[in-house]
Amino acid sequence: MTFAIGIEDVREAAARIAGRAHRTPLMTCGTLDRVARRRLFFKCEQLQKVGAFKFRGACNAVLSLSEAEAGRGVVTHSSGNHAQALALAASMRGIAAHVVMPSTSIAVKRRAVEGYGARIIECEPTLEAREATAAAVVEETGGTFIHPYDRAEIMAGQGTAALELMEAVPDLDAVVAPVGGGGLLSGTAVASRGMRPGIRVFAGEPEGADDAFRSKEAGEFIPQTAPRTIADGLLTSMGELTWPIIRDRVEAVVTVDDEAVVAAMRLLWERAKCLVEPSSAVALAAVLDDAFPGPDELPAVGIILSGGNVDLDRLPWRMNASM
């Protein structure tokens, strides 16, 4: 079976985005090690440009366009982080970006996309409306549609985070990433297993958007319907290109409820000072779940913290007045 990407694609992406994307820091935290009863290594993509790993894939995709393609600009639909990422990557190459965003997108993400100079086209918050609107924009502009996850250059770009993680900590026993559309997870699996064939790859997924878990159980792709979770970056279904890699190269998907996600997010904020969004906390919540293999079996685990674009006016815990 041939997959959409291999380790060479990830290495080429890494070379392409070098000097443009940040080589993000790796964090460790004694308190979280004690909580997890093992060594944890956090790859801090909340410190990536635009505050999320998404810049890696977007940057790789934009830089992979021919001059002629680039001249007509890029188009996408996104609930947020990919939109910001593509907007910035496009502006860095000096080309136009047209971003279809659901009307429900949070303010901080809309402001950021506009700040990077992209044109925003609003649509209804459904996948159908997004796709139809994006198709119309492609028709109008002749631009290249850059899917948020189901595109080889995007997947390879996202894999560069795990590549850097493996370079920094070559003896990891396992690596864990959150799964939404599967761009990050598929890239992570290809990169980490390409670097270290014996490494075990896991996904964290919200119970309320568990298409990857159910698809793995069934052995066939089951699309997500009516997702409901605080992890708003993980609402989408996997893609045609990401699913086969997740099926064959990811050992297991561990699902967690929103309460566990918020608890993990709070731990990351309070003890590790990692300002991450709920979607990132899903991966730590998975490691802390009983379904995850114990510390004797997996004593050193790498976790991809996917992003930090949280609405600071709407945090998932009760606030006391302070000013």
Added chain:
Amino acid sequence: MTFAIGIEDVREAAARIAGRAHRTPLMTCGTLDRVARRRLFFKCEQLQKVGAFKFRGACNAVLSLSEAEAGRGVVTHSSGNHAQALALAASMRGIAAHVVMPSTSIAVKRRAVEGYGARIIECEPTLEAREATAAAVVEETGGTFIHPYDRAEIMAGQGTAALELMEAVPDLDAVVAPVGGGGLLSGTAVASRGMRPGIRVFAGEPEGADDAFRSKEAGEFIPQTAPRTIADGLLTSMGELTWPIIRDRVEAVVTVDDEAVVAAMRLLWERAKCLVEPSSAVALAAVLDDAFPGPDELPAVGIILSGGNVDLDRLPWRMNASM
């Protein structure tokens, strides 16, 4: 005039704490560079052990004790970060720590001190009560009192953050640190000017606790009375050892009001994903203030982000319900 510490003390402290304190990451942020119209380099002490630079000084002080001294333990009074730092440094050396804390200390800081195995002794929230209670504990235990800032080993330890900053970015035009008691600021001034004699050193200080500003203006030490600011790490007066260095080795103290502090904190959280406490944001607020030299004069500025121990249940902006 002889100062309490010189660059050699900072270098010795760096050697002493190496492998025990984190070598914290340096961050840059394109958005904040645009806001400040210059290149900013953030030394991220919120990612230091215990979430603050204070661990550097405490670790250096504890490791500088003789075996006999160490056996009798250490004592301090602190509103928070120094207490955690000393508790952890003591536990790492396997000695007792007795911490006098004001009854008004925030919950997250008390929990953390207890978590590091220290004994907490409560007192009234006045400097007099703190000092009297600490003296009684020293009397009782024979332990060594480790002042939060007015002690050479503490000041030298705090200076190691600037030492690392200067090693990473040798061509900085200026460095800025917040000032409370002056341990961080004095160490920063000695370290950065020891590494690069021409560098210009500034302090950020809250308007509501502006003893350093007023002392510099008057040319003589004026103690702080009735401080009132959201930057709860900067309430104290300077010390006898820190003031002479601040007087002679710091170019200027820039004062900022709480509104500017909260705005700078919000920028650091939202755009740089740096989860810092208000006291840290004071330094960025100072750089963004009109009183700070412009970008043509100081195009590359290093900022010490001092810590991230903020009470996540009491953030200084209005919250909307989210769960």
